[in-house]
Amino acid sequence: MSRLYYSEEGRVMPSLCEELTIFRRARKTLTLPATNAPGTVYILARPYPENNAPLRVSMNGAEVAALKPTRRGAYSWYEFSVEKLKEGENTFELWTDHTAMAGWSLAMEAGHPAPDSAISDDRGHTWRNERMGYLNAVLGEYVIRVRLAEGEDPPPPPMVWENADSSRFESLRQILPPAARDEGPLIKRVRALSSWLASSWEHTSSARAEQYAPWDAETLLAWAPGQIGHNGKRPVAMCVHYAAAFVSCAQAIGIPARCAVLTEAVNSFNGHFVAEVWFDHLRKWVVVDPNTDALFLKNGIPMSMDEIQAAGKNLKTHIEYGRGTEFQRTFPHIVEFMQENLEKGVCFQHRSVWFRSDLLEHPEFSPPAHGSLSYCEIGLVWEQRDRETGFGMFPHFGNKDYFNAAPVR
Template structure:
């Protein structure tokens, strides 16, 4: 009779793959998914066809390789082309200029890739890297910094480093690494454990010189001498990617800098100056969650649906779902071996006798399905032998 009334003798968790949502201290400003430039990028360049099939990560690599075919590294401008500040952080403008023969350096390659990812519904961010102790750039090393990007990977449940200018990513034991993980490998003298995975086409330059003293061959020999890993001594994450909906033209608050969080540890002390200037709008942190916060996960919480007695061992459970998913649309839930169905964030289920499996995932407005969480509960209506 008790079972008929929704009572159970024993409830136990028999499977638990429930994603922990990690939140950093500093806010990140995400692009508006309804920004028309994103649709224009996606449609004008037929990005769905560009990325093809395969896993999400394979598609993200394919997009990076396609970017590398659009312009090489350089500073060439066709005769009569004027570069105005409205081009800053605008992949449409960069790609149009490239079609006319313009070439660009690493910040443009990285910014273009970030916005191409956004056009596909993938969250991405700009990361600046620098060799340590470079308050002043020494004359023997004219280039001590680099711009790359990171894209959130649902496949690997983490931020993954992409170097669009070099058209590479890095992997350790076959798993792509983040910028912070690459930093750790370098400063801990574990660089040999990391593979530099080259895409097609490889890094190319048009040979244009940035100054009279800039020796292109020498500079890139220095740049690639350690597979660029020594540039990851300092990491700076730009805390927004909403440059279409909120253009800054390369500047925030007139300072010339975008708001950034800089990684600090015993090998990467805060660098308060850069190229002889103080650095405003920079926050320093040694907390991994401030750099490797998580996205696109569903977290499942279960509680008794008996509002009168929340401690009752009941077969009626209230399921509460939470997520941090930019551009969130809705949750999908699957019970046992059933089909995935759209779901509210809170609902009540009755556990049947035996094992009951609950799975949940978020979906964004682009239809990108997030990371699945699973909790399985076993209901037993028989008292344990020691209580009989």
């Protein structure tokens, strides 16, 4: 057993993070219990594309790591083992040997009124926990976590759904395609909704746009097709947004649905975001990809996540594409993703669920930039096996019963 210690939720916006130099240093304090074993430190950071200098880390005044850059230009998890952690406050200090902000960025969650993080502009002689971030304009917690052998992670949180009487549903239902709204076989309604969303806008990642779109279905359907959103900028509207919109739209017409996150590995670029729909007559959650408009079938029966993972590299033979795929295939980057990732089952090697499906009633709990950096949100619940396979920077893990349980309102 082990337990993760942290003081943020991974709600990171890349445009509001910290920059490090030899002068500008970041500090984070975590309060830990007594331990007799080494701990594992996890840091979410981004090396600049041309940077070769290490990210230097001290703990309680002694340098403990010089992390070499990997995945340059992207926020990724870096981990290392430390000894001599003490009971009570443990302080980590981070810097690089660059004199300009051209070496390392440190992930930060903005919005903490009294953070246990601080910034220094004079090599650590003086510190402040205000006016942080590279523009000295925000308050926040740096994303640094520690896992100790002592303790045990809490049980995963229960699934949360939209209120069936949500006031948001009426206007949302009015814009849905009739084939999804009308009574009929569940599989046909699911297909109609998936095809409609896949045909609605061009997948736009954070590499091609600046402003991340919120997980609000009606806003997405207003912003993404016209490619203009907050502050007049083209919105980031990618796989996560198709699935989030699907989950809200499905619940609006009485179909239980939730968000599922997929990845080849921690820090992998081969991730994806899909939806799962509860098929009561099959007593299982069925996977739907409303980005590529893909359903997964075995002998004509929709497949669960477990069944898809068991199919391994032979997944292509189980994929049934819909009308929305024709639109998505007009974009070369989606064709490449389908051929090299989805159809080979690459992204299905590890899965998690976003435990909150109340995206309309409680938008404040939705991530502000999921998919723009390595997965880091604590609202993700991974499989128990993943705790020992590189996902120790997350606090929630569920067993098969958790993932396969029927929805309970």
